[in-house]
Amino acid sequence: xxxxxxxxxxxxxxxxxxxxxxxxxxxxxxxxxxxxxxxxxxxxxxxxxxxxxxxxxxxxxxxxxxxxxxxxxxxxxxxxxxxxxxxxxxxxxxxxxxxxxxxxxxxxxxxxxxxxxxxxxxxxxxxxxxxxxxxxxxxxxxxxxxxxxxxxxxxxxxxxxxxxxxxxxxxxxxxxxxxxxxxxxxxxxxxxxxxxxxxxxxxxxxxxxxxxxxxxxxxxxxx
Amino acid sequence: xxxxxxxxxxxxxxxxxxxxxxxxxxxxxxxxxxxxxxxxxxxxxxxxxxxxxxxxxxxxxxxxxxxxxxxxxxxxxxxxxxxxxxxxxxxxxxxxxxxxxxxxxxxxxxxxxxxxxxxxxxxxxxxxxxxxxxxxxxxxxxxxxxxx
Amino acid sequence: xxxxxxxxxxxxxxxxxxxxxxxxxxxxxxxxxxxxxxxxxxxxxxxxxxxxxxxxxxxxxxxxxxxxxxxxxxxxxxxxxxxxxxxxxxxxxxxxxxxxxxxxxxxxxxxxxxxxxxxxxxxxxxxxxxxxxxxxxxxxxxxxxxxxxxxxxxxxxxxxxxxxxxxxxxxxxxxxxxxxxxxxxxxxxxxxxxxxxxxxxxxxxxxxxxxxxxxxxxxxxxxxxxxxxxxxxxxxxxxxxxxxxxxxxxxxxxxxxxxxxxxxxxxxxxxxxxxxxxxxxxxxxxxxxxxxxxxxxxxxxxxxxxxxxxxxxxxxxxxxxxxxxxxxxxxxxxxxxxxxxxxxxxxxxxxxxxxxxxxxxxxxxxxxxxxxxxxxxxxxxxxxxxxxxxxxxxxxxxxxxxxxxxxxxxxxxxxxxxxxxxxxxxxxxxxxxxxxxxxxxxxxxxxxxxxxxxxxxxxxxxxxxxxxxxxxxxxxxxxxxxxxxxxxxxxxxxxxxxxxxxxxxxxxxxxxxxxxxxxxxxxxxxxxxxxxxxxxxxxxxxxxxxxxxxxxxxxxxxxxxxxxxxxxxxxxxxxxxxxxxxxxxxxxxxxxxxxxxxxxxxxxxxxxxx
Numbered sequence: 001x002x003x004x005x006x007x008x009x010x011x012x013x014x015x016x017x018x019x020x021x022x023x024x025x026x027x028x029x030x031x032x033x034x035x036x037x038x039x040x041x042x043x044x045x046x047x048x049x050x051x052x053x054x055x056x057x058x059x060x061x062x063x064x065x066x067x068x069x070x071x072x073x074x075x076x077x078x079x080x081x082x083x084x085x086x087x088x089x090x091x092x093x094x095x096x097x098x099x100x101x102x103x104x105x106x107x108x109x110x111x112x113x114x115x116x117x118x119x120x121x122x123x124x125x126x127x128x129x130x131x132x133x134x135x136x137x138x139x140x141x142x143x144x145x146x147x148x149x150x151x152x153x154x155x156x157x158x159x160x161x162x163x164x165x166x167x168x169x170x171x172x173x174x175x176x177x178x179x180x181x182x183x184x185x186x187x188x189x190x191x192x193x194x195x196x197x198x199x200x201x202x203x204x205x206x207x208x209x210x211x212x213x214x215x216x217x218x219x220x221x222x223x
Numbered sequence: 224x225x226x227x228x229x230x231x232x233x234x235x236x237x238x239x240x241x242x243x244x245x246x247x248x249x250x251x252x253x254x255x256x257x258x259x260x261x262x263x264x265x266x267x268x269x270x271x272x273x274x275x276x277x278x279x280x281x282x283x284x285x286x287x288x289x290x291x292x293x294x295x296x297x298x299x300x301x302x303x304x305x306x307x308x309x310x311x312x313x314x315x316x317x318x319x320x321x322x323x324x325x326x327x328x329x330x331x332x333x334x335x336x337x338x339x340x341x342x343x344x345x346x347x348x349x350x351x352x353x354x355x356x357x358x359x360x361x362x363x364x365x366x367x368x369x370x371x
Numbered sequence: 372x373x374x375x376x377x378x379x380x381x382x383x384x385x386x387x388x389x390x391x392x393x394x395x396x397x398x399x400x401x402x403x404x405x406x407x408x409x410x411x412x413x414x415x416x417x418x419x420x421x422x423x424x425x426x427x428x429x430x431x432x433x434x435x436x437x438x439x440x441x442x443x444x445x446x447x448x449x450x451x452x453x454x455x456x457x458x459x460x461x462x463x464x465x466x467x468x469x470x471x472x473x474x475x476x477x478x479x480x481x482x483x484x485x486x487x488x489x490x491x492x493x494x495x496x497x498x499x500x501x502x503x504x505x506x507x508x509x510x511x512x513x514x515x516x517x518x519x520x521x522x523x524x525x526x527x528x529x530x531x532x533x534x535x536x537x538x539x540x541x542x543x544x545x546x547x548x549x550x551x552x553x554x555x556x557x558x559x560x561x562x563x564x565x566x567x568x569x570x571x572x573x574x575x576x577x578x579x580x581x582x583x584x585x586x587x588x589x590x591x592x593x594x595x596x597x598x599x600x601x602x603x604x605x606x607x608x609x610x611x612x613x614x615x616x617x618x619x620x621x622x623x624x625x626x627x628x629x630x631x632x633x634x635x636x637x638x639x640x641x642x643x644x645x646x647x648x649x650x651x652x653x654x655x656x657x658x659x660x661x662x663x664x665x666x667x668x669x670x671x672x673x674x675x676x677x678x679x680x681x682x683x684x685x686x687x688x689x690x691x692x693x694x695x696x697x698x699x700x701x702x703x704x705x706x707x708x709x710x711x712x713x714x715x716x717x718x719x720x721x722x723x724x725x726x727x728x729x730x731x732x733x734x735x736x737x738x739x740x741x742x743x744x745x746x747x748x749x750x751x752x753x754x755x756x757x758x759x760x761x762x763x764x765x766x767x768x769x770x771x772x773x774x775x776x777x778x779x780x781x782x783x784x785x786x787x788x789x790x791x792x793x794x795x796x797x798x799x800x801x802x803x804x805x806x807x808x809x810x811x812x813x814x815x816x817x818x819x820x821x822x823x824x825x826x827x828x829x830x831x832x833x834x835x836x837x838x839x840x841x842x843x844x845x846x847x848x849x850x851x852x853x854x855x856x857x858x859x860x861x862x863x864x865x866x867x868x869x870x871x872x873x874x875x876x877x878x879x880x881x882x883x884x885x886x887x888x889x890x891x892x893x894x895x896x897x898x899x900x901x902x903x904x905x906x907x908x909x910x911x912x913x914x915x916x917x918x919x920x921x922x923x924x925x926x927x928x929x930x931x932x933x934x935x936x937x938x939x940x941x942x943x944x945x946x947x948x949x950x951x952x953x954x955x956x957x958x959x960x961x962x963x964x965x966x967x968x969x970x971x972x973x974x975x976x977x978x979x980x981x
Contacts, residue, residue, distance in 0.1 A: 011309065014505075014950065015595030019312035020233050023510035023587040029316060030583050034617045040323055041625035041670070044330045045663055049640065051334030052660050054342070054352040060269045075265050082258055090251050093302050097247070101240050140637025149355040153658025158638040162629065207302045211295055218291040222265045223284040319618055322717045329721065329733060330666055336730035337660050348644075 028201045032208045035170075039212050042166065043219060046159040055146035057156045059221050062137075062144050067127055078221045081124045082213065088117025089210040092178075096203040099196025104185060107196065111182045114206065118175035125168050129161070137161075160220060167216055170209045177202045250301045257290050257297075410520075412512035413940040417519050418498035419832065422825075424526060425490020426906060431530075432481035437899050439474045442466045444892025446874045460538070469558045471873045472541035476559065477533070479544030480567070484574055485529070487679040487817050489522050492616075495682055495824055496585045496609045498832065502931035503603050505594025505950065507941045510587040518580035525573035532566035540567035543871065545672065548641040548664050552633040555649050565634070568627050575620045582613035589613075594930070596950035600706075601967070603929050603954040604699060607706050608685025611713040612678050619674035619717070626667030633659070640664075662728050669720035676813045677716040680780075681709060683820020684751060687773040689954070690827045691755060693927040694770035695762030696963065698955035701754040708747030715744050725793040726800045734793045741791035748784055752777060763958070767925070768842035769827035775850045776819040782854075783812025786861065801871070804864025807857045815853045822846075822905070829909075830924050834937045835916030841908040845901055852898035856891050863887070928966050929954050 011018040019026065050056055060074035067077070091113040098106035136143035139161050142154040181202045190196045264283050268275065275283070300306035305313055342349045411417060441450065442465075449464030460470035497515065501508050509515045532539040541559025542551040546567065554561045589610045593602070629640040639656035641664045646653045692699040699705060721729055721737040755777045764770065786808040789795050799805065822845075829837050868881055875881040875888075923932040930950070934942050948968040956965040960976055 011311065012598050013595075014593040014597035014601075017233050017591045018599075019309050019315075019590070021308065021312065022233055023591045026587045026591060027511070027514075027583045029312075030586055030617055031579070033316060033319060034579055034583075034621045036320070037618055038621035038625050040326065041622040041667060042629075044327055045625065045629060045640065045667065047327070048330045048334035048663050048666070049658070049660060051331050052337040052341075052663075053658055054338065054349070060265075074269055075262055079258070079262055083255070086251070086254055086258070089298070089302055090247060093247050094244075096304075097240060097243050139632060140639075145356055150352055151354070151356050154637075154639060154656075155658045158632065158640060162632060162638075166628075204303055207298055210302070211298045214291055214294045214298065218261070218287060222261060222287050319614070322618065325718055326670070329736075330663075332733055333662065333666060333721075333730055334660070336733065337662060337728075340728075340730075345644075 022197060024197065024201055025204070028204050032204060035208065036212075039163075039166070039215070042159075042163050043215060046163065046219065049155050049159065053153060053155065055148045055150050055152070057142070057144040057152050058147040061147075062132075062156075063128070063221055065131055067131075075221065077124070077128065078217060081121055081128075082217050084117055084121045084124065085210050085213050088114045088121070089207055091117065092203045092206045096196070096200050099190070099199045102191075102196070104188075104191060107185050107190075107199065108182065111178055111185065111199075115175055115178050115182065118171055118178065118206075122168060122171055122175070125164065125171075129164075132157075132160075163216060164220070167209070167212055170212065174202075174206050174209050177205060246301060250297050253297055254294055257294050261287055261290050410516060412508070412516050414497045414501050414509050414512065414515060415832070415938070415940075415942075417515055418494050418496075420519050421489060421493030421497060421522065424523065425486050425494060426909070428481050428485040428490060428526065429902070430906065432478050432486060433899050433902060435474045435478040435481070437896055438466065439471055439478070440892040440895045442471060442873065444889040444895075446876060466873075468873050469538060469541060472543075472557075472871070473538045473559050473563075475871060476541050476543055476546075477539050480529070480540070480571075482814065483544060483675065483679070484571070485522075485526060487814075487821075488675070489574070489577065491817065491821050492609065492612050492678065492682045493519070493522065493581060495605070495686060495821075495828075496581065496613065498828065499605055499931065500585055500588050500609060501592070502831070502934065502938075502942060503606050503929050503954075504589060504592060505597055505930050505947050506588060506592035507943075507947070509584045510592055511584055514580050515584050518577050518584065521573050521577035521580060525570045525577060528566055528573065529570035532563045532570065535562050535566065537561040537563055539563040545665075545668055546630070547668075548630060548633060548661055549645055552630060552641055553645070553647065553654075554634065555647055565631075568631055572624060572627060575624045578616045578620050582616040585609060585613040586617065594947045594950055597930075597967075600703070601950055601953045603685075604688040604702070604705055604709075605682075605685035607709055608681045608683075608688075611709050612681045615674040615678050615681070615713055615716055619671040619678075622667055623671035626664055626671075629667075630664065662724070665724050665727055665729075666721065669723045670717075672723060673720040674716040676809070677712055679817045680813050680820075681712065683776060683817050683824070684709065686824035686827075687755070687776045687820050688758075689927075689929070690769045690823045691758055691773045692955055692957065693827075693925050694765045694767055694773070695759055696765070696926075696957045697758055697762040698957055698959075699754070700757035700760075701750070702953065702955065704750055705754055708750040711747040712744065715740060715747070719744065722791055722793075722796075725796040731793065738791060738793050742788065744791075745784075745788060748780075752781055752784070767826065768837070768839060768846060769823045769825075771843070771846045772819045772823035772826065775846065776816050776823060778850075779811050779816035779819060779853065782858075783808055783810075783816060787812060798867075799864060801869055802864035803860040803868045803870055806870050807860035807864060810860075811853070811857050815849075815857070819849075822849075825909070827925065828931075829912065829916075830919045831931055831934075833913050833916070834919050835912050836919060836924075837912040837916060838908050841904055845905045845908070848901040849898055852894050852901070855894045856898065859887050859891060923966075926964050928956055928964050930967055933966065933968055 011020070017023070017026075063078055064074040065071050065077065066073045069076075091110045095107050095110035095114060098104075098110060132138075137157045137160075139158055140154055142152055142157040144152060144156065146152045181199050184190060184198065185196075190198065264287055268280060268283055305316065407413075408416065411420070438453075441453075450461070451464040453461035453466065454464050457466075457470070460467050460473075466474070497509070500506075537558045539559060540546060540551070540563045541557060542564070546564070550556050551560055551564055554564070589602075589606060593599075629638075632638040633640050633642055633656075637656075639659040641661050642654065642656035642659045643661075645656060688699050688705060719737055719741045721734065722741045725734050725737075759774070786804065790799060790805060790808055826837055826842055829835070863884055866881070866884075868875065868884065875884070919936050922934075922936060925932070930948065933948050935944060950967045951970045952965065952967055954967055956967075957963070959965055
């Protein structure tokens, strides 16, 4: 039953959500804040160790390959990964918006695109890991020299694999969540409920994964 | 009897789908442009082959970090829709993030101090970290971190 | 955003709750033993599960302290019966040094995390939040149930680590690397350490699931009229506690993940320049920083002490106000100071590291921020004392423990001012002075707050009273005992007696404390025995205690006393009552108390300023 609200709404007086959101969305937001501190702690640890080390490898030397095109192409492959993730975020927004409009067909189309984007990103990451591993890089082993030509500690690869691994794990769970959302949409679960709020929460999670990548991309590949 | 008992009452937002779509396109363009600028800066640093002064490098890296924050802002504000939530909710999410300020300052300061102390009081460490390795062992699969 | 908003009950939120209530309101619905007592989604049952698990842990953790006090008090004697129980860990009736470290480590871990975090805020957040804000249950009862079961699994893993051949973790409850990172470094750094890390990771999940639920319940599920400033202080305290947990536990998790990689993947996040005596080898790990781990650990570790103490501050405020028959003094100042404490909690972590190699210049800032905590703490203490001032005190067991809490919090808090100074810390760090400080200010006083809450809300939990005689014995012996145990430790610490030492016979200068050590150990055993009396009283009263006959036995204003004596799942039988006033209308207009549900009448004096 739709009913007009008084112009002056007292949000905090109890009996309703002070933020005008349902509890699930609130929980998702605060979970993401919590997760931001997990990633924050990883990235800050990376920064701390980097500040504590005399010299550090040059990412342009490390990440310079592109599948099929060979070496000497720094930043190219990671740009591709970044754009894949941005585009998949866009399709996710479109899916959420379609959900608000109760447009099931559009929800399905955009969710499928998002899932494809996620899988594409994971594949890129798998290729990059395999390539680096082939070059001798792994946890506890770093074949790359520092930018000034001195021998590097293993912490460059240690942090790289730990943090991108943790991010990749988030992407993977995001893809799984999106597949579940897709199945639920196809089964008309949300149509019956009368709203697509679940997709909105899955969307928040997915954007967060994109958000973390913005930071990982910058601190590992650019600076 | 349960009608008003424990259900959460929220007020429905009316969406203008067309306007939202336009907004998404706008933000996508902004994010792409920022990323391209970041990449351009990255290439600039790469192609200059160390001809840029250390001040210039720091400056470029600083700009990249600011652009990173800008991207984060656009993603959170528009894709995650936070900008359209009630102001109080925005505050509950943004204010705790301020804890990162001291978190970052203290940790990085500590890391830097650790390096300086070690260089000062462990001359062997400093000496070792200044020895240049003759040849790059690119692509050597059997790499033993102990080998030196 | 469109300005045109419509009142619209989200069908989703409604369906979940609707289903849920139909299920539990209809009395025809039958519950099996499993859904009622084991996988229950009723917040009250989950609270009891947390409580009883916490009690079991407290007995285990307390027993550990009795065992190592036995060693410290009687270092030259042998106890053959110990060998019968502990086997090789007490060969010849003397506690093995490795096992001594395991005991202190597990005592710390168990008491800090499993008892005073999960047992305390798990119990009272679950029990009181829905009852006091006027909700049928938590926002997500299912996640709430999961939260408990993650805690349960964490408990099982932690317990199992006690039974592995190389023993449980023994590097101190802070598990600093490199000791904790290198399996070859000590017995306790082998599989016991892995189990410790796994248990703690599960514990973090439990804490996160719980805290998210507490926060969203408090924000979203308050009943009509229950504005934030009408909430009892308990709810405010539990709210800040949950916020602290959500923001600080993940950092600990990151630190632990890096530690696990150092242990098993050959990384060197925390390792550098190490020569291991046991294997006579220099390790290849280079470039890490052990101080990094300490920063990550204490970024949680410090908020953690507030996660422990804040809930008890809330409980004590409510118990005290109800039993002094006076409004709490300075309600908004109480909320404000709790907020200040919650913020400062995140800014002061490195004061635990003044002498571990932390940059001293950075330390200076941490000194300043640390000493700032004295301000909100003092505000709270003065408000409690002023609440008691000229009150009409009823010395129920809950009230006695509340007053004891304030006493202990003052005594322990004052020594915090000593320890917050990095220069004084050069002398005092790692001595018994530190032990005395944190045991009084967050160990014993948190227990006192917890006991206050338990005695006060036991009638609501089980519909019976606890036995008063046993409660009074429990209170007096615990209070006097706690001071007798920890007060002398300050002098030991000032004299330089280091903590975590098995045997002081090597120092002639510390021989003077032999008698004192024996005295402390004897008192410890007596106090432990009295805790067992409490446990007996608790379980006895569940089944045989005097029955509660009135709905509101303490004459309290808050909402939980408007529910039936034995509330079912859903808490209120009819509609949830509406709230019209704050929670502290005691002794107003000549009336003993006015419940929160009573509308403000025209003749009433204006609402108290708070």
